[in-house]
Amino acid sequence: MxxxxxxxxxxxxxxxxxxxxxxxxxxxxxxRVEGNIERITYGxxxxxxxxxxxxxxxxxxxxxxxxxxxxxxxxxxxxxxxxxxxxxxxxxxxxxxxxxxxxxxxxxxxxxxxxxxxxxxxxxxxxxxxxxxxxxxxxxxxxxxxxxxxxxxxxxxxxxxxxxxxxxxxxxxxxxxxxxxxxxxxxxxxxxxxxxxHRSNVLHTMITMQRDAIGMGANDVVLPVVPMFHANAWGLTFSCPATGANMVMPGAQMDGASIYELLDTEKVTITAAVPTVWLMLLTHLQQNDLKLPHLQKVIIGGSAVPEKILRAFEEDYEVDVVHAWGMTETSPLGTLGTLPPHMVNADIDTRMAQKLKQGRPPFGVELKIVDDEHNDLAWDGETSGRLLVRGPGIAAAYFKGAGGNVLDAEGYFDTGDVANMDEYGTMQITDRAKDVIKSGGEWISSIDIENIAVGHPKVANAAAIGVYHPKWDERPLLIIQPAEGENPTKEEIFAALEGKIAKWWTPDDIAFVDSIPLGATGKINKLALRDTFKDYKLPTA
Amino acid sequence: MxxxxxxxxxxxxxxxxxxxxxxxxxxxxxxRVEGNIERITYGxxxxxxxxxxxxxxxxxxxxxxxxxxxxxxxxxxxxxxxxxxxxxxxxxxxxxxxxxxxxxxxxxxxxxxxxxxxxxxxxxxxxxxxxxxxxxxxxxxxxxxxxxxxxxxxxxxxxxxxxxxxxxxxxxxxxxxxxxxxxxxxxxxxxxxxxxxHRSNVLHTMITMQRDAIGMGANDVVLPVVPMFHANAWGLTFSCPATGANMVMPGAQMDGASIYELLDTEKVTITAAVPTVWLMLLTHLQQNDLKLPHLQKVIIGGSAVPEKILRAFEEDYEVDVVHAWGMTETSPLGTLGTLPPHMVNADIDTRMAQKLKQGRPPFGVELKIVDDEHNDLAWDGETSGRLLVRGPGIAAAYFKGAGGNVLDAEGYFDTGDVANMDEYGTMQITDRAKDVIKSGGEWISSIDIENIAVGHPKVANAAAIGVYHPKWDERPLLIIQPAEGENPTKEEIFAALEGKIAKWWTPDDIAFVDSIPLGATGKINKLALRDTFKDYKLPTA
Ligand SMILES: Nc1ncnc2c1ncn2[C@@H]1O[C@H](COP(=O)(O)OP(=O)(O)OP(=O)(O)O)[C@@H](O)[C@H]1O
Ligand SMILES: Nc1ncnc2c1ncn2[C@@H]1O[C@H](COP(=O)(O)OP(=O)(O)OP(=O)(O)O)[C@@H](O)[C@H]1O
Ligand SMILES: [Mg+2]
Ligand SMILES: [Mg+2]
Missing domain, CATH: 3.40.50.12780 (ANL, N-terminal domain)
Structure with a gap:
């Protein structure tokens, strides 16, 4: 019936x-690209x-x-x-x-x-x-x-x-x-x-309008720094008109000073972008001793949020950080880091540790993690495996059939990410499947190592990749781009990692480069790095 | 494609x-109906x-x-x-x-x-x-x-x-x-x-989870006083599990003391019910000098919110009132009274006047008002006509075809309510089509008259109905149920109305009754009242 x-x-x-x-x-x-500000209404x-x-x-x-x-x-x-x-x-x-x-x-x-x-x-x-x-x-x-x-x-x-x-x-x-x-x-x-x-976009919009997702209202002023060409500006192109929130569009200027100016003059309450944008903004704020009195929430995703960005927003500027994970194939929002109820009153370190993870799926997104034989893995916050996702906003295939069948028997899409899940659905990305470092058959999380390294004041950017090792097959090499004017030593970096990761995760070596190559959305280009370091000989090898 | x-x-x-x-x-x-409290998890x-x-x-x-x-x-x-x-x-x-x-x-x-x-x-x-x-x-x-x-x-x-x-x-x-x-x-x-x-319920759920609709989050504790048999408890049966909000279920006890006890011990943050429930709660609070420190939001609908209930929650208890309109046929939420952006910083009287209206449609609900010839009417905050509604949560027909075709040519459902709309989509119900008082061809809003009368301290309940008049066809009769122990006079009631409504809306007479009959969801039973007063002779006739 x-x-x-x-x-x-x-x-x-x-x-x-x-x-x-x-x-x-x-x-x-x-x-506008000419520099002037243009205002129109939804009408x-x-x-x-x-x-x-x-x-x-x-x-x-x-x-x-x-x-x-x-x-x-x-x-x-x-x-x-x-x-x-x-x-x-x-x-x-x-x-x-x-x-x-x-x-x-x-x-x-x-x-x-x-x-x-x-x-x-x-x-x-x-x-x-x-x-x-x-x-x-x-x-x-x-x-x-x-x-x-x-x-x-x-x-x-x-x-x-x-x-x-x-x-x-x-x-x-x-x-x-x-x-x-x-x-x-x-x-x-x-x-x-x-x-x-149309259906997937409208449903994704409704999913993201949930209060624990982005949850904007008509009274919000939203600045999508994330470009419309980067997975629909994370759906803001739809969710803002759907709620009636004002939109502030940065045009071509996404440097710290320009973004700050818009945040300030337009009294922006919610904004969204990848971590690199926020690094530029935070530097600008610190150098000019500025505050963010209007901003309530910043959505950060596209790649993992480094702890120093998270802490700066939350502790120095009292802005709520919502760490989000998603992909073009997921419309793109898949998980969001709004604190789960049992964490709301936790101490700051517990809350920050939770927020460094990639968040929880809202209603409308189903996740699972599986091992190499495609068995479901436990949601224990530790076991990691390939992340699969299902929902009305998730791709079923690529245009013109590229990549062939991308769904499993239950209709889940394979994200190509490697993650663990806890018992409340908090997802933590540990790697991309293609970037995984496999040492003696066990996985090492490159993201964990990178996050810690980037937290060091003398480090601008960091990338961990697996390089050949005769005994372990692969061992981690950590590549460091020093912060401007800094000259960190290997010892300083090793000291920063000490005690924060399992001993056997410690990189076998550290290499310094002038600049780590980035891709078109500001993500580290590991393909290029692996190519550069393909003949690297580890001291342990 | x-x-x-x-x-x-x-x-x-x-x-x-x-x-x-x-x-x-x-x-x-x-x-439980036995009186004890039972706790289970969503698991x-x-x-x-x-x-x-x-x-x-x-x-x-x-x-x-x-x-x-x-x-x-x-x-x-x-x-x-x-x-x-x-x-x-x-x-x-x-x-x-x-x-x-x-x-x-x-x-x-x-x-x-x-x-x-x-x-x-x-x-x-x-x-x-x-x-x-x-x-x-x-x-x-x-x-x-x-x-x-x-x-x-x-x-x-x-x-x-x-x-x-x-x-x-x-x-x-x-x-x-x-x-x-x-x-x-x-x-x-x-x-x-x-x-x-299934589709209509899921989409209604997603609509109500929008922040400007009900907008609950996982961290909320929600007390649906509105019964599950009254139009799905306004969707809370779905939206609470969808967000992960705790639910507090009052069972058979909906008197002021029982509801207060649950609000207090369970630290309820959001609750929802028809106005009569809130009258009982407010009386209990006032008589016992109690406060509502945890409660943030109360959704009131099913019939118009009287000003004294609105003001008591907002001014005495600092609880945000969201006045909602809906019907069984609309799943049921159709409009919600979250303040529109241009009202957020208005003075208290402007805000309260806005909140007495029935609110604005969230994305997913389309409204229009039409005249007797089914022409679209202006959204000017004054012109009133039949209210029609369209959306994925709106009925297309009744079970077994009762009532025949209920949609117009554009697929809008006729609500049987009479309303005006302002330029920001704020809807105000002035009557039910079947209850409309038509004096000399012009409509008088019975709800307006009733709301003012109920605001008088000596009045417990009030109903305006049209009764026969030889010249005007129909003129309003106001029926008053005095507050316990009170004996208001006609003059006192007329004085309360004076200046608050158009002169020609003033009832031609006032009748006092021991109790105004209520229907199964606590609404005034105007069918019964019209029957009782069908031979009433107005002094002006
Ligand atoms: N919060 C996050 N933390 C860690 N990684 C993230 C986060 N958000 C997104 N990512 C990474 O970005 C990927 C999605 O990015 P996107 O859809 O822009 O293309 P891409 O995966 O970088 O490119 P391609 O699929 O062509 O290789 C995710 O699969 C994940 O690896
Ligand atoms: N906030 C409100 N203000 C004024 N009237 C309201 C409000 N909310 C609901 N109503 C009235 O309640 C009606 C919907 O109620 P419901 O679906 O419970 O059945 P009913 O209309 O009372 O019964 P029936 O359709 O069988 O006559 C609306 O059409 C409207 O007249
Ligand atoms: Mg990808
Ligand atoms: Mg009805």
Whole structure:
């Protein structure tokens, strides 16, 4: 027997329609690439997005066609999203920090028909334009007066939508229709495309609006530093209009001073970004003796939160840190570090130890950990294994079948991460499967070693990788990028590790480099490191 | 093109599975009908619910079969819900406050096969047992030692589930499968059955978990005074396990002293009930000079919140009141009175005036108001018309087709309420369509008049109804139930209304009665009142 309830399809256009209806005057504030601040309301965004829909339809774009953006976080970028998705086109966010060749590869793989981009990326687009034949039109986020010269025949975005009808029908398709395409960061190999549906995005939005997840309200002011091209800005592009929270969009400027200025002048209450962004902000705050009186919550994810960032926010600035784990394939939020009830009144060290872990899954995300034979492992806070995840916001396959079948028999997706779980569902990432250091058959957590090393004041960045060892097969080598003007010794680093990790986890050697290579989302590029150190001979070998 | 995300069906069993996995030690605390306090965890509830599933299957219950409960809020009642829903049976909550004949009528209409009930209702069940032939087995919420004598061949619940397997498969059906049946209160006529689906209940849960809706977290302690038979306890039966909040179940005792005791000893942070419950609590607090140090939020709905209740909570006890509107047909939450951003810093009178309105729709609820010709009306905070609602938690039809087609051409459900909307989506109920007082073709809001009258210290309850007038067709008569030991005069009541409503809204007369009749959910029974006063001659007529 079926229930007799309304068949209200979960399509993303309903999010912006809601914002327009009940929070029409709440704002999106953008720092334009020209440097000035632009303010529009959700009411304006609704109209702009409708005009984008009309412009796209006039270009012949319809259901299933891919529309690519190479854009910073901005109100125009938002309008491009809702405009494309509303008519059933697929908004493809391309990560502009990738190598131009990779960008071209992704655009070709996606068969994008329209490319809308920020002026910043004009040199990239000019460079690849002859290698992306599927792209029929180019639009640049600019007005008539701010349009750069180009050889693309590109139109300024403002002119492109100017005067177009807002009278276009949205959401006239089933909820499992594709609406977004985002490729993984390419940290472990070639980027793979994740094809979001309207349903998955709406449900992910509802999941993240839970109070223990991000839990923003209409009265919040949210600054997504995390880019829209980095896994949907962690869903904030949807959850902010869904709740009516103001959005503050940093555009191209994500340095400490620029972010601080926005946090301060716009009285931001919630913000989100990867750890490297916060390192820049904290340095700026410390050097200029500034405070964060308005900020309540900072969501940090994408890679593990170093303890010094966590402690600085919590202890020096009284900002609640929510450590989050996720992936492009999980829409992206999978776990969030809001303290579980039994930890709320614990002492500071216990709370901080909990917050260094990657958090707990909200309702709508199911996790399990398995061993190499795919047996379920215990949730004891110690046993670690491959992390698998299931839910309405989790990928079932990659675009065009890349990577083949990625689900197990129960429908769980293999994250490629290695983690342990405690009895309250707290998940702790110890490694990526591809980065795991396997010494004598046992796993050593590279993340644990790195976190401790990065806590040393003379260390800027640290990476532990496994290198060949004749007896143990692999042993850890710790690679250190010293902090500016510092010259740490091996002894100092070993001393910092002493007593904080199991003896047999202690790296067999430490190497110093000028700079540790980072990938397109600011994560350590271990592929490159392993290549550099592939012939390294350990003193113990 | 379809998205490539997982097909994770939205079934209610996933809620309890989530609670068991990540909040296994959070508690459900129940005041048993015997008076003692019983504590179990979500882990225990999971096992109990699985055992209920097995017991039901052993009785031959399966997909689509109706299982009825006549029960107070309790952990056993919760287990009955999840146990029945998990195997695709339909849990039918019967309102025990209805007349026994109506209860029998509803059970027959629903064709319930199993009836599980609290001892309190044994006399009712004994009385109707020969008139409900579809019911094959009776189960009483009791253990072997607390089982009452009966002529039903009933089994004690604890024995019924004792030793049964917990190894039963849940959720093996599509998300639009029926899972719950609840009849409307019967305020305006015969109760009509609303048939919830798994999908509608899960989506309603996600909607209410938004921070600006109920927004509870795992660390909350939630006391649903609102009964599970009153529109799913406003969804708390689902949202509490979904977040991991502790539940405190009041059983049969909902008087001021009993509720206060639970609020205090269990350190309740969020509670929910209809206004009459809060009147009893506030009287108890005032008479005994008590405070509410733990309580943060009280959700009040089901009928309009009188100003004295609102002010007492907000001003005397520093508890945030969230006025909510909803109906059985809306799962039930439709709007919630969390302050919109532009009101947060307003002065107290502005804020209280806003909170007396019924609130704003969260994402997932769409409202419109229409005139008699079904034209959309302006959202200007004044124009009032019939309220229509659309969303994934809103009924599309009644059980067995009662009432025929209830949706308009755009799929909106007609609530039967009359309301105005402001430009930020704040909805204010002015009447029920069936209770509207139409004077010379213009509507007078009975709720406005009643709210002011109830604010008078000498008034216990008040109801405005339309009675015949030769010139104006109908004019308002105000019926007053004096507060205990008080003898208000007509002049005093008129003086209280003076200047607070339009002159032409002023009732043509005031009548005093010993007690205003209430329906099964504590709402004023205007059908009965109109009947009593049908021949009333107004002095102005
Ligand atoms: N809080 C966190 N702590 C540790 N690692 C994290 C955290 N959040 C995310 N990660 C890592 O980032 C990964 C997801 O990143 P993303 O989807 O951007 O692409 P990627 O995995 O880096 O790239 P690719 O899949 O192409 O190799 C996770 O699988 C995990 O390894
Ligand atoms: N906050 C509120 N303010 C005013 N009225 C309210 C409020 N909340 C609910 N109501 C009234 O209660 C109604 C829903 O109640 P419910 O579903 O319990 O059954 P009922 O409408 O009383 O009974 P029936 O539909 O059988 O006549 C709403 O339609 C509305 O008239
Ligand atoms: Mg990855
Ligand atoms: Mg009704």
């Amino acid at each position: 079926k229930g007799l309830m309304q068949d209200w399809q979960l399509t993303t256009n309903k999010i912006l329609e809601h914002a327009k209806r009940v929070n029409p005057t709440r704002e999106i504030v953008t720092r 304006d965004l609704f109209d702009m997005s409708k005009q984008v829909s009309t412009a796209l339809k006039d270009e012949g774009i319809g259901l299933g066609d891919r529309v690519a953006t190479l854009g910073w976080n901005s109100e125009r970028h938002m309008a491009s999203w809702y405009g494309a998705m509303g008519i059933g086109a697929v908004l493809h966010t391309v990560n502009p920090r990738l190598h131009p060749e990779q960008i071209a590869w992704i655009i070709n793989h996606a068969e994008d028909k329209v490319l809308i981009f920020d002026k910043t990326f004009l040199p990239i687009v000019e460079q690849i334009k002859d290698t992306i034949p599927t792209v029929k039109s180019f639009v640049i986020y600019a007005g008539a007066d701010t349009m750069p010269e180009n050889t693309l025949g590109a139109v300024p975005f403002d002119i492109w939508i100017d005067g177009r009808s807002t009278n276009v029908r949205w959401g006239d398709f089933p909820e499992d229709t594709a609406c977004g395409l985002c490729y993984t960061s390419g940290t472990t190999g070639d980027p793979k495309g994740v094809l979001y549906s | 379809k998205g490539l995300m997982q097909d994770w069906q939205l079934t209610t069993n996933k809620i309890l599975e989530h609670a068991k996995r990540v909040n296994p030690t959070r508690e459900i605390v129940t005041r 225990d509830l999971f096992d109990m619910s699985k055992q209920v599933s097995t017991a039901l299957k052993d009785e031959g219950i399966g997909l689509g079969d109706r299982v009825a409960t006549l029960g107070w809020n309790s952990e056993r009642h919760m287990a009955s819900w999840y146990g029945a829903m998990g195997i695709g049976a339909v849990l039918h909550t019967v309102n025990p406050r209805l007349h026994p004949e109506q209860i029998a009528w509803i059970i027959n209409h629903a064709e319930d096969k199993v009836l599980i009930f609290d001892k309190t209702f044994l006399p009712i069940v004994e009385q109707i047992k020969d008139t409900i032939p579809t019911v094959k087995s009776f189960v009483i919420y009791a253990g072997a030692d607390t089982m009452p004598e009966n002529t039903l061949g009933a089994v004690p619940f604890d024995i019924w589930i004792d030793g049964r397997s917990t190894n039963v498969r849940w959720g093996d059906f599509p998300e639009d499968t029926a899972c719950g049946l609840c009849y409307t209160s019967g305020t305006t006529g015969d109760p009509k059955g609303v048939l919830y689906s």
